[in-house]
Amino acid sequence: MLDVRQLQFRYSGPTPAWEFNLSVTAGECLAIRGASGSGKSTLLGLIAGFLQPQRGEILWQGHPIHTLKPWQRPVTSVFQEHNLFEHLDVFTNIGLGLHPGLQLSDLQKQAIDQALTRTGLSGFGRRRPGELSGGQRQRVALIRAILRRQPLLLLDEPMTGLDPDTRTELHRMLLEEKAHGVAMLLASHDPEDSKILADRHWNL
Numbered sequence: 001m002l003d004v005r006q007l008q009f010r011y012s013g014p015t016p017a018w019e020f021n022l023s024v025t026a027g028e029c030l031a032i033r034g035a036s037g038s039g040k041s042t043l044l045g046l047i048a049g050f051l052q053p054q055r056g057e058i059l060w061q062g063h064p065i066h067t068l069k070p071w072q073r074p075v076t077s078v079f080q081e082h083n084l085f086e087h088l089d090v091f092t093n094i095g096l097g098l099h100p101g102l103q104l105s106d107l108q109k110q111a112i113d114q115a116l117t118r119t120g121l122s123g124f125g126r127r128r129p130g131e132l133s134g135g136q137r138q139r140v141a142l143i144r145a146i147l148r149r150q151p152l153l154l155l156d157e158p159m160t161g162l163d164p165d166t167r168t169e170l171h172r173m174l175l176e177e178k179a180h181g182v183a184m185l186l187a188s189h190d191p192e193d194s195k196i197l198a199d200r201h202w203n204l
C-alpha cells in the first residue's frame with residue numbers, strides 16, 4: 001500500500017503550495033483529477049522521486065521511500081516526455097528496464113516480443129526512438145514500464161497520441177497488471193482511461 005502523508009511541496013518562486021494526502025492499495029488504480037496546472041504531474045514527480053518534498057512522508061508497505069533515490073523506489077513511471085534512450089533501439093530500451101546489464105532470460109525476451117506484437121510494433125525492435133512516431137514512442141515507454149513489473153505504476157497521460165485499437169490493447173495490458181496486484185496512479189484528461197482503469201478518483 002502507498003501512503004502519502006502531509007506531503008508538502010512548492011516550486012521556487014511565486015507558485016502555489018500543495019499538501020498531498022492519499023493512499024492506494026495493491027491492485028487498485030487511483031485516478032487523479034484536476035484542471036491543467038493543478039499539480040497532477042507534480043504529485044507523480046514527488047512519488048517517483050524526481051522532485052523533493054519540503055515536508056511529509058511517502059510510505060510503501062509502511063516503509064518510508066521519500067528518502068530513496070528514484071531508482072531505489074518500488075516505482076516505475078510513464079511521463080509525457082517518454083524518457084527513451086535515443087541512441088539505443090526499441091528492444092534495448094525496453095530490455096534495460098528489465099535488467100540494467102541486459103542479461104535477459106529467454107522468457108523476458110519473449111515477453112518483449114509479445115508486447116511489441118500486441119501493440120502493433122512487431123518488427124520495430126531494431127529501430128531507434130528517433131525513427132518512431134510520437135504514438136509509437138509512447139507505446140515503447142508504456143511497454144517498458146509494464147514489463148518492469150514494479151509494484152507501483154505512475155501514469156501521466158499514458159494514452160496520448162494512440163489510436164483506438166492500440167489504446168484498447170494497452171488498457172487490457174494495464175488491467176492485467178492490476179490483476180497481478182500492481183497499484184497505479186493515473187493522471188489523464190481522457191475520461192475513457194479513468195472509466196476503464198480507475199477504481200477510485202481523487203480530486204486535486
Ligand SMILES: Nc1ncnc2c1ncn2[C@@H]1O[C@H](COP(=O)(O)OP(=O)(O)OP(=O)(O)O)[C@@H](O)[C@H]1O
Nearest residue numbers: 011012013015034035036037038039040041042043
Ligand atoms: N519546474 C517548475 N517550476 C515552477 N513551477 C512549475 C514547474 N513545473 C510546474 N510548475 C507549475 O506548477 C503547477 C502544476 O504543474 P503540473 O505540471 O503539476 O500540473 P498538471 O496538473 O499536471 O497539469 P497538466 O494537466 O496540464 O499536465 C503549474 O502551475 C505549473 O506552471
